[in-house]
Amino acid sequence: MVLLRPAASGFEVFLVRRHDNVAFMGGAHVFPGGRVDEADRWLGESAAFQVAALRELFEEAGILLAMRAAGPIRFSDGAESARFLEYRAALASGAMSMRELVEREQITLALDRLVWFAHWVTPEIETRRFDTRFFAAVAPEGQHAVHDARETTHGEWMAPGAAIERCRRDEIALPPPTWTTLRTLARFDSVDEVMLWARNRRVVRVQPGFIRTGSLTMLTLPGDPAYPPIDGFETPEETRFILDRGRWQPAAAGPSDTGE
Numbered sequence: 001m002v003l004l005r006p007a008a009s010g011f012e013v014f015l016v017r018r019h020d021n022v023a024f025m026g027g028a029h030v031f032p033g034g035r036v037d038e039a040d041r042w043l044g045e046s047a048a049f050q051v052a053a054l055r056e057l058f059e060e061a062g063i064l065l066a067m068r069a070a071g072p073i074r075f076s077d078g079a080e081s082a083r084f085l086e087y088r089a090a091l092a093s094g095a096m097s098m099r100e101l102v103e104r105e106q107i108t109l110a111l112d113r114l115v116w117f118a119h120w121v122t123p124e125i126e127t128r129r130f131d132t133r134f135f136a137a138v139a140p141e142g143q144h145a146v147h148d149a150r151e152t153t154h155g156e157w158m159a160p161g162a163a164i165e166r167c168r169r170d171e172i173a174l175p176p177p178t179w180t181t182l183r184t185l186a187r188f189d190s191v192d193e194v195m196l197w198a199r200n201r202r203v204v205r206v207q208p209g210f211i212r213t214g215s216l217t218m219l220t221l222p223g224d225p226a227y228p229p230i231d232g233f234e235t236p237e238e239t240r241f242i243l244d245r246g247r248w249q250p251a252a253a254g255p256s257d258t259g260e
């Protein structure tokens with residue numbers, strides 16, 4: 001879930017830092033998200049990714065994109081805020097499903113506020129593989145993003161360009177799909193521009209290439225000299241990433257498929 005909000009200068013995106021002990025991308029700053037559970041399929045298979053995205057956003061960031069008859073949920077009432085905090089913990093522990101939450105509170109999930117704009121698949125070399133949809137949404141008024149202190153250790157709003165610069169200074173770690181998404185977002189000046197772009201974007205499946213030569217471990221993206229372009233996927237500014245001390249860092253592309 002790429003959660004956006006307007007800022008004094010442009011806009012910001014919410015990133016969470018995954019716990020160091022998490023098996024996949026431990027210690028990295030990422031967008032809130034997770035896997036599709038069986039209980040997420042209650043609105044049908046076609047909506048399972050959206051339901052999972054909304055559930056994970058609520059679990060990991062405390063933001064619930066949902067509606068009442070009177071309008072969006074705002075958590076402006078103290079008792080309501082406390083009640084939904086309990087729901088958040090119950091969802092995270094598996095004691096409650098999103099369907100149970102919806103039915104108990106008589107709310108409607110705001111699936112229409114999600115815009116699907118990217119589809120990433122982990123390389124075949126990975127032991128833990130994921131087929132991931134990226135959705136964009138605007139943070140609702142009256143709710144405040146807070147990391148879960150369970151799978152994540154920190155949460156922060158950042159301008160896309162600022163997040164990239166912090167990664168360059170080795171202050172934070174960004175996986176290649178997160179880096180590439182932030183680089184794309186940094187081209188825009190406002191939330192409205194991002195959402196318009198996302199709604200009109202053609203989504204294609206992207207699976208990074210993987211090269212290991214001696215001590216070199218590298219991922220490549222379509223458009224790199226070692227990876228032919230994919231129709232519909234705009235070649236990003238960085239097309240290869242090298243694993244350095246457990247972190248992925250962008251590298252200049254050369255003519256060799258080994259990066260040497």
